[in-house]
Amino acid sequence: NTIAGGFSRGSESSSARKRYVRRAISEIYLVRQPQSLTVPDLAFTxxxxxxxxxxxxxxxxxxxxxxxxxxxxxxxxxxxxxxxxxxxxxxxxxxxxxxxxxxxxxxxxxxxxxxxxxxxxxxxxxxxxxxxxxxxxxxxxxxxxxxxxxxxxxx
Incomplete structure (x- = not known):
């Protein structure tokens, strides 16, 4: 059994839910990618x-x-x-x-x-x-x- 429905971020209106989704999607594109981990070089002379x-x-x-x-x-x-x-x-x-x-x-x-x-x-x-x-x-x-x-x- 699951519970579906309820308030979407504190509001039950359709326009408020759409506004929330648009804001969430725009924030996804603002997230920076983490820098890749650097692995130290191992070299032999x-x-x-x-x-x-x-x-x-x-x-x-x-x-x-x-x-x-x-x-x-x-x-x-x-x-x-x-x-x-x-x-x-x-x-x-x-x-x-x-x-x-x-x-x-x-x-x-x-x-x-x-x-x-x-x-x-x-x-x-x-x-x-x-x-x-x-x-x-x-x-x-x-x-x-x-x-x-x-x-x-x-x-």
Missing amino acids: AKDGLEVAPHDDDPLVIQVQILNCDVKRVLIDSGSSTDIMYWEAFKAMQLAEEQLQPYAGTLVGFSGEQVDVMGYASLLTTFREGNNAKTIKVRYLVVKTPFTSYNIIIG
Whole structure:
């Protein structure tokens, strides 16, 4: 069952409803489009490729800085839909569990298993160093798993 009819913006006359619709339509055309989000550039120099024999299937593993901690073994995974920080890395940075914000969802792993998310933390993350450094806020889902090769996966 539905309720239809009633007052249209405080008036029941036909002319008032038409006036309201015309004003609403004209305001739609005045709304500005939101600016597109800018994604920071990620670039590599020749120095980054020294002593590297690239292959098509090589994983991209980098080092980042979070809260003045150098975090190694950070996997860049373009197939991942989220940014993940493993519990051991979270503890190694001496972050308190109270700093986690609640997260109600679960993640599905590579083999279909569900991984419980302990929460999320928004942390300033610095990529690169020196003049080429870029610091952005990254929202990491923190998960606890028995074994992992990486500290963070950035999707």
